[in-house]
Amino acid sequence: MKKIIYLIFPLLVFMLGCKKDKVESAGDFHPRIFDGGLVFQSPSRIIKEGESAVYNRLQYSPAPGAKMKVSWKVDGKEVSTDTAFTFTPTAGGEYVIKLEATFNGQTATRLSKVLVSPTTYTPKPSPFVNMSYLSDGGVAANVNWVNVTHVAFNGARVLPEGGVDFSKGNQNQNLDEIVARGHIAGVPVLLGVSGRLSGVDGWSLYASSDFGSVITDVAKRAQLVQTLVTYVADRRLDGIDVMMTDLGGGDVSASLAAVGPFVSELKAALPAGKLVTATVTVNYLHWDYTDLSKVDWVNVHAFEDGNHVGPGATLGQQSSLNWMISGAGIWRNKGFAANKIVLGMPAFGLRYLELDGNGNNLSWGSYNYLPFKDILKADPTAVQKEFTGAIAKGVYFNGIPLVTQKANYIKQNGFKGAYLWAGDYDGEGDNSLMKAISQILK
Structure with a gap:
């Protein structure tokens, strides 16, 4: 029985290594983003200026590394390459948060709009x-x-x-x-x-x-x-x-x-x-x-x-x-x-x-x-x-x-x-x- 186990273990390692090599080398493999925290479930969020919109509990396939790149963008400008992101606006307005996961030239994306209520504002002038x-x-x-x-x-x-x-x-x-x-x-x-x-x-x-x-x-x-x-x-x-x-x-x-x-x-x-x-x-x-x-x-x-x-x-x-x-x-x-x-x-x-x-x-x-x-x-x-x-x-x-x-x-x-x-x-x-x-x- 021990001999069988000793034989199976190296075989599994070999198979997993082959699978990993296959994923990392496959040009047609599309990366995936798993939203475990359901942070992208709603297409938009509404917060007040000074509050934060947190995007976490996310998982990626393949895992982020040398070939798998993560990018967070606010209104098209990259602001982070971490696996999670906290958006804390300093002014009112509507912002587009975009998460990109890129692997071998292919990109998975998630989008979220954040509407931020400003702390102060100036009423527009009108005689009526x-x-x-x-x-x-x-x-x-x-x-x-x-x-x-x-x-x-x-x-x-x-x-x-x-x-x-x-x-x-x-x-x-x-x-x-x-x-x-x-x-x-x-x-x-x-x-x-x-x-x-x-x-x-x-x-x-x-x-x-x-x-x-x-x-x-x-x-x-x-x-x-x-x-x-x-x-x-x-x-x-x-x-x-x-x-x-x-x-x-x-x-x-x-x-x-x-x-x-x-x-x-x-x-x-x-x-x-x-x-x-x-x-x-x-x-x-x-x-x-x-x-x-x-x-x-x-x-x-x-x-x-x-x-x-x-x-x-x-x-x-x-x-x-x-x-x-x-x-x-x-x-x-x-x-x-x-x-x-x-x-x-x-x-x-x-x-x-x-x-x-x-x-x-x-x-x-x-x-x-x-x-x-x-x-x-x-x-x-x-x-x-x-x-x-x-x-x-x-x-x-x-x-x-x-x-x-x-x-x-x-x-x-x-x-x-x-x-x-x-x-x-x-x-x-x-x-x-x-x-x-x-x-x-x-």
Whole structure:
């Protein structure tokens, strides 16, 4: 038995040596990179300036040596030849990390993109606010950063007990990416805070008083303020928009009266330079707002007049130029200077599903709202219209001609700017309402 073992061992050594020689001499052998740590599993990473992206637990075949070369490159420039690499950026931006393993003229590669949120940035100059307000389903890819001066993300839903649901922004680092790309582009990013919303139009869920019940309770309001201030600091946000168009249940008058103290406490608790704004109504509820003097500006929900919904309502444009002008007048009469008013425009349309015998809206359940981008899918020519009959019983909306008229009114009358609800409903390229607005307010 010992003789057999003595004979087998030299044979195995000989075979392994032959195999190694064959690998090292084979011109058609392609090197391989084994990602044991799954560091390349995600095509991109998002980190803050000062943090590091670590690439380790990698194995190579053949093993790195005289003939097997390893190269790490950042944006095409070699920075290391080690088997592992730690990328610690010193500035914000988007970087491409490339790993190359070369053997006998053949190269295996792995790629990773790293988006780095800068520690500091300079907001780009603009005489007007052009704000894309993203719904909680919005992502960074929904924003053309050239067309905006500010972005708000409705990523904080207040819960009845006083806590906050941040899940829509935290999922897949969604808000981190929005902030990083915004700051790289010189665009401040605000956190939109609301209760439960009804859907596309961004109004309140009927009879919901989650937000109002919290801000009318002094202790819960203080807790909410601290929760939001901490989140703003952790996520490097530039401020908060208190989205008060969603108060639709409970004691609405008391809730609206609590908006003033709430924004004042937020402003006092946030670091100097952080923005606090409020999205406000133009319906009968506007009488119940208390002192909003601490806000940097108000975002006026100056669309959806409510005259074209309900049983027997005549069909028509619910977000006209005249309705926006009247909404602006309400807040001017409440003592706000024009340069502290940002006027809202809709990136969605009113869709009629059923009509009565007179050709009017049938009932409270016979209409809904459709994002502008979905209107364009059904009718590509809608971008230059205000109505299309190609969908259900017809859809009324704001196309480029109407938002252009509105933007000209804002510019000619010295208002602070415009916001679009919601930015993730908008069209793309030349079909973008935000682009049309920004071409005037620049």
